[in-house]
Amino acid sequence: MHTYTLSEVQTAQHAVYAAMPPTPQYAWPQLGARVGAQVWVKHENHTPVGAFKIRGGLTYMAALKAAGQMPAGFIAATRGNHGQSIAFAASQHNVPTTIVVPAGNAREKNAAMQALGAQLVEYGDDFQAARNHAKVLAISHNLHSVPSYHRDLVSGVMTYWLEFFESFKDGAAPDVVFVPIGQGSGFCAAAAARAHCKVSTQLVGVVSAHATCYLDSYRAGHAISAPSRTALADGLACSVPDAESLAIVKNQADDVIAVSDDEVAHAMRVLFADTHNVAEGAGAASMAAAIQQRDKWAGQRVGVTLCGGNVDSAMFAHVLAGHTPAFVS
Numbered sequence: 001m002h003t004y005t006l007s008e009v010q011t012a013q014h015a016v017y018a019a020m021p022p023t024p025q026y027a028w029p030q031l032g033a034r035v036g037a038q039v040w041v042k043h044e045n046h047t048p049v050g051a052f053k054i055r056g057g058l059t060y061m062a063a064l065k066a067a068g069q070m071p072a073g074f075i076a077a078t079r080g081n082h083g084q085s086i087a088f089a090a091s092q093h094n095v096p097t098t099i100v101v102p103a104g105n106a107r108e109k110n111a112a113m114q115a116l117g118a119q120l121v122e123y124g125d126d127f128q129a130a131r132n133h134a135k136v137l138a139i140s141h142n143l144h145s146v147p148s149y150h151r152d153l154v155s156g157v158m159t160y161w162l163e164f165f166e167s168f169k170d171g172a173a174p175d176v177v178f179v180p181i182g183q184g185s186g187f188c189a190a191a192a193a194r195a196h197c198k199v200s201t202q203l204v205g206v207v208s209a210h211a212t213c214y215l216d217s218y219r220a221g222h223a224i225s226a227p228s229r230t231a232l233a234d235g236l237a238c239s240v241p242d243a244e245s246l247a248i249v250k251n252q253a254d255d256v257i258a259v260s261d262d263e264v265a266h267a268m269r270v271l272f273a274d275t276h277n278v279a280e281g282a283g284a285a286s287m288a289a290a291i292q293q294r295d296k297w298a299g300q301r302v303g304v305t306l307c308g309g310n311v312d313s314a315m316f317a318h319v320l321a322g323h324t325p326a327f328v329s
Contacts (some may be wrong), residue, residue, distance in 0.1 A: 001248050002154050002192045009162070009196065012155040015062035016055050019092065020048050022163045030274035035290050036298040040174055042164045045277060045309030049084040049112070052160055052307045056185055057085030059156030060146065061093055070095060071144035077101070077131035078148075079234040080109030081308050086146050087116035098143060100134040102126050106234065108312045126228055128239050148183040149242040154192065157185050161193030164303065165201070173199040177303035178289040180282050181205045181214045181256070182235050184245025186307060191252035201303065205249055205256040206289040208236040208264070210327065217241050218249055218256040231327040232261040232319070235282025235308060259288040265324040267291060268316070271306060278316060283308035 004012070023046045031039040044052035064070050075098040076086045083099040090097040099118040101110060102125060114120055123133040131148070138145035147153075165173055179187045187205050194201055207215045210230035217224045223246055228237040249256065259267075264281050267288035271279045279287070286304040290297070311319075318325060 001195065001252055002151055002188060003195065004155055004158065004192060008155060009158070011062070012059045013159050013162075015059045016156055016159045019058055020054065023047060023160060025164060025167065026275075028275050031270070031287070034270065034274070035294045035302060037294065037300050037302045039290060040164075040301070040303045041275065041287075042160060042303070042305045043277065044160055044305060044307045045279065045283060049081070049088050049116075050309045051081040051084065051283070052157060052186060052305070053081040053085035054088055055085075055156035055159055056153030057089035057156070058092075060150060060152045061089040063152040065093065073098065073141070073143045074146055075100065075134050075138050075141070075143040076146040076148075077127065077134040079127055079237060080106055080113070080310055081235060082148055083113045083118060084109070084116060084310070087113050087118035091117050098137065098141075100130045100137065102130045106310070106312045106315070109310050112310065126239065127237055149185050149245050153185050154189045157189035158192045158196075161190045162196065165193055165197040165199050168199075172301075173197075173201050174301040174303035176202040176204055176297055176300070177305075178204050178206050178286040178293075179305065180236060180285040180307060181207050181249065182238050182282060183242050184214070184249060186305070187253070188245050188248045191248055202254040203252060204289065204293075205253045206285045207256065207258050208233045208285070209258040209260040211237050211239065212258055213239055213241045214246065214249060215256050215258050217246055218253060221250065229327045230261055230281070231325040232264050232315075233281035233285055235280065236285060257289055257293065259285055259292060262324050263288040263292060265319045268311075268319050269322075272320065277306055278309040278311065279306050280308045280311035
């Protein structure tokens, strides 16, 4: 598990809060009634890019600048939120960014990255193909390749979990927090924050039932690849686990569970109806898990993260109308 000194934590917080304020969290009563527990929602959909990823980009760039290693250009592969984070943070340093996305990526996420100044490249049918192409472009164009997982990314993401855990009085932190797993930075950040704050909250990782490489690997005790066929939770559309983050998930997760696209769609509708917040698929996965596991945690304190709200308008309208999009291969 990543551990951070007090100085490192303060450096990360300085980098993040120079660009944005802390995000809110609320115990929404209607969600609590649905789950039969006190439900605290951390609203990372309220960041300047609508997702938690911005924090990691800010600390990653700050670390490069502090080391005197700021490159002439960046490149990253993404389904959207990581790309927005890197484009936003790079723009703070006036460094150009190239973002590689798979073909058919969410149009509004693409537009958001371009609005932040990123050059967009579409390649491949899934994230893994886009990531492989980004590596090729990084070499041929002499660009700094920003990984989806890195200790300096995790330090930034940890700031939101520190906000969350430090808001509670001693002994009053949630009994469980459900943490979505894409490439693992969110979960590993929650684990680091839990250790830093010395709370006993259980951490339950949440994957898509249609992209189960982290769940399969957690159960097997070693890395296992799995196809990604989620049509809704693109932020969880991982087919090959990152070795470093997987080691932390294996060591720190109290459990890892899977939620289906149907469950995610239902959670998106629930969050909008009960809080009037928009959640993208991955952003609703935590709530979907809390609903799925409500019998186990009835009467207790439950934490969820609305970690992103970047869903295309047409997709969200389709979901609000009661539908779940179908995966198209």
